[in-house]
Amino acid sequence: xxxxxRAREALKAIEGKLHKVAERSxxxxxxxxxxxHFDDTSKNSICWWTNGFFSGxxxxxxxxxxxxxxxxxxxxxxxxxxxxxxxxxGMDHDSGFKWLPTAVAHCKVDWNEKSFNRGLIAAENLAGRxxxxxxxxxxxNDSGDGSRAGTVIIDCMMNLPLxxxxxxxxxxxxxxxxxxxxxxxxxxxxxxxxxxxIHIGIFDPNSGEFLRSEGGQGYGVGSSWTRGQAWALYGxxxxxxxxxxxxxxxxxxxxxxxxxxxxxxxxxxxxxIDFDQPFDCKRxxxxxxxxxxxxxxxxxxxxxxxxxxALDILEFLxxxxxxxxxxxxxxxxxxxxxxxxxREQMTxxxxxxxxxxALLKLIDKDxxxxxxxxxxxx
Ligand code: GLY
Numbered sequence: 001x002x003x004x005x006r007a008r009e010a011l012k013a014i015e016g017k018l019h020k021v022a023e024r025s026x027x028x029x030x031x032x033x034x035x036x037h038f039d040d041t042s043k044n045s046i047c048w049w050t051n052g053f054f055s056g057x058x059x060x061x062x063x064x065x066x067x068x069x070x071x072x073x074x075x076x077x078x079x080x081x082x083x084x085x086x087x088x089x090g091m092d093h094d095s096g097f098k099w100l101p102t103a104v105a106h107c108k109v110d111w112n113e114k115s116f117n118r119g120l121i122a123a124e125n126l127a128g129r130x131x132x133x134x135x136x137x138x139x140x141n142d143s144g145d146g147s148r149a150g151t152v153i154i155d156c157m158m159n160l161p162l163x164x165x166x167x168x169x170x171x172x173x174x175x176x177x178x179x180x181x182x183x184x185x186x187x188x189x190x191x192x193x194x195x196x197x198i199h200i201g202i203f204d205p206n207s208g209e210f211l212r213s214e215g216g217q218g219y220g221v222g223s224s225w226t227r228g229q230a231w232a233l234y235g236x237x238x239x240x241x242x243x244x245x246x247x248x249x250x251x252x253x254x255x256x257x258x259x260x261x262x263x264x265x266x267x268x269x270x271x272x273i274d275f276d277q278p279f280d281c282k283r284x285x286x287x288x289x290x291x292x293x294x295x296x297x298x299x300x301x302x303x304x305x306x307x308x309x310a311l312d313i314l315e316f317l318x319x320x321x322x323x324x325x326x327x328x329x330x331x332x333x334x335x336x337x338x339x340x341x342x343r344e345q346m347t348x349x350x351x352x353x354x355x356x357x358a359l360l361k362l363i364d365k366d367x368x369x370x371x372x373x374x375x376x377x378x
Contacts, residue, residue, distance in 0.1 A: 099118060226292075335348040
């Protein structure tokens with residue numbers, strides 16, 4: 001298949017580039033680039049939600065190539081993140097994003113007690129954010145006034161694999177019970193009739209009543225922020241793979257069907273930042289594209305049409321949005337942290353992580369960091 005061949009070629013070129021990037025990136029935790037060069041987010045915030053992704057890239061590359069350099073960088077980031085455990089305001093719903101691609105990935109490659117403990121501490125903390133009345137995992141923190149106690153976001157679907165992992169390794173079902181209760185809640189309140197997802201849901205934290213949805217990084221209230229759609233698409237797919245529950249697979253397919261329908265409305269461009277942004281607004285988010293491609297590839301194991309959609313996305317990214325310039329640290333460009341951000345055409349480390357994961361999935365060489373180790377239960 002033409003697209004597969006192209007993906008293999010791209011991966012080869014990425015392999016050469018990433019070795020050089022890794023050599024000059026010791027000791028940092030990148031989030032984005034300035035003039036093509038990585039920042040070091042650990043200097044500003046050791047708690048930032050994306051701090052696991054460069055480590056995830058390094059573990060993927062170590063798993064793929066066996067090169068020690070990658071492993072050294074990943075282990076360094078994992079140790080640095082220990083500081084986050086001691087900063088309570090920096091422990092939030094994004095523990096999965098931070099400790100799956102660091103401590104848990106390390107355990108999967110090479111089991112060790114310290115990484116195992118880090119993964120469990122992170123999972124215990126995430127489970128502790130569960131509100132039994134509303135059946136949701138609380139999102140962000142507040143100053144202690146409870147103003148965000150009922151705030152929930154669709155992105156959190158991607159943190160649930162940390163809980164599934166914790167149940168798997170401890171044989172204690174509490175973690176996955178919390179994960180499935182959150183997923184059931186998200187299915188009910190976050191997925192609209194047409195398969196699109198809301199970004200933020202506000203609940204009464206005492207009664208558990210759903211109060212309203214809010215806009216966040218997308219175009220507005222009621223719109224379809226594409227990265228949120230991608231988190232939902234991949235997130236429900238992962239819950240289906242971990243639990244074997246048909247209802248999560250059906251939900252993932254509904255979200256994916258809507259994603260594909262919306263993509264078709266804007267042929268010849270990348271994924272917009274929001275499917276509801278005006279058609280003459282050409283701003284894109286390549287991170288949403290890469291995340292969706294990962295979810296679609298997993299869904300493709302159940303229906304080939306999803307693999308074809310993933311290949312279309314990856315072909316577009318490889319041909320139009322991938323930098324193979326070895327002097328630049330990033331892979332994908334034209335990403336957006338938010339529709340309302342004043343930074344245009346950003347690079348984002350998680351866009352690069354999910355592109356790499358998707359390309360490795362294509363040749364069945366990915367380390368299962370977000371996905372389960374074993375064969376899918378479905
Ligand atoms: N989880 C935050 C974001 O996707 O920007």
